[in-house]
Amino acid sequence: MPLLLTPLPADRFDDWLATTRVRLIALRRESGMLVGEDAAARVDEFVGELLAEGHETPTSLILEIEDDGVALGTAWLAANNGVLFLVDLAFGVSPSEAQRGRLLAELRTLARTQQVTRISMGVYASDSESRAFVESGGFEVASIQMLLEPLPSREGRSRVVVSPMTAERFTSFAVASEAAFAADLAASGRYSEEDAAVESHRQMQLELPDGVASEGQELFVAEVDGDEVGVLWIGVRARAGRPHAFILDIEIAEGHRRRGYGRDVMHAAEREARRLGADSIGLHVFGFNTGAIRLYESLGYRRVEERFLLTV
Incomplete structure (x- = not known):
């Protein structure tokens, strides 16, 4: 029946x-x-x-x-x-x-x-x-919201130094970040390529209306011995009345990957979160990015919400 x-x-x-x-x-x-x-x-x-x-x-x-x-x-x-x-x-x-x-x-x-x-x-x-x-x-996992709380105490010196992104560097960063997010949205199956481009642009304009000077946004370049190896973008949110850091973008440049710099930049994000008065960090990751998921979970992030997708 x-x-x-x-x-x-x-x-x-x-x-x-x-x-x-x-x-x-x-x-x-x-x-x-x-x-x-x-x-x-x-x-x-x-x-x-x-x-x-x-x-x-x-x-x-x-x-x-x-x-x-x-x-x-x-x-x-x-x-x-x-x-x-x-x-x-x-x-x-x-x-x-x-x-x-x-x-x-x-x-x-x-x-x-x-x-x-x-x-x-x-x-x-x-x-x-x-x-x-x-x-x-x-169903397949399309995307995951993850949370690290409280921020752990980590020992050891990081090879990576992060410093505020300049307005000049922001121009190329914004173009690359918007394009990469659109590609990920399309690859996740949630949007067509055309709709993904529109949604990525909408979110970029929403988060960064004033570029690198946008309120509540912290943008960094990550360097090792003076050479740029990646970028980090943190949005400052509120959680139970306290600052909460949300990683909006993290990227290790090609040519510098598979050297552990991703973990070092994530450690830097924790340090910046503390500086901002936060004791928690959130992030979003697409389900197909299994390497990033493994990294985040090894750092103590846990899944709080998962978005699943099924093709009919």
Whole structure:
């Protein structure tokens, strides 16, 4: 018997929304992605954007999941740019592997009717049911949000010295960074090449409106014995009312790779984070960059959220 997905009735929307809000806040806090009131504020902003018109928001669809008369939970969906986003998957009872498979089959069918080619889902570290769903369904990791907290004490002298980037160096850095990020977005499968270029440019303009002098941005060149070996870009965020460092770009120049300089620059990022008053560092890495993931995890970074992608 097929598993049923039926639209959530309007008279149950308020209860669903209240329950979902609590769930989303808890997932962010438990994973460490956000803490305290930051989690509540971010969830309220997120929900407000995706459900601007409440139950009648045309870009969102909330479905009840039922199998043989038993209510299993709900799925919140949104479609954009050829991707069906599984915004939230909430089970009231733990589904069997067969039920997970039938749910995925229904979602695949729905994706095809919406003429989208990929299904995307974010999974927080503490969400074991969602993780079981993506792992059993053949999803691949598209991107990872990672966190290092608290900053460790490390001994030893670094070979790499970082110094503030000059306005002259920024010009070539900005061009290269924007192009590299666009290429990574396209390679991750989340964007077409055209859309990736647009999104990369948008983010660059958002983060660096005033170039190297942009408020809350720290840009560095990394040198060894006076020779540039790479670049480092840190954005200063807030976390529970305290400074939080977020690595927006780190690049070791060709010709200087596989010499351990990446680890040295990451150590330098920790030192700069302390100088800025932070005791935590976050970063984003694409799933295909397995070498970088291994480096970050060896330094103590942990995964707080992963974005999975499945081609329909």
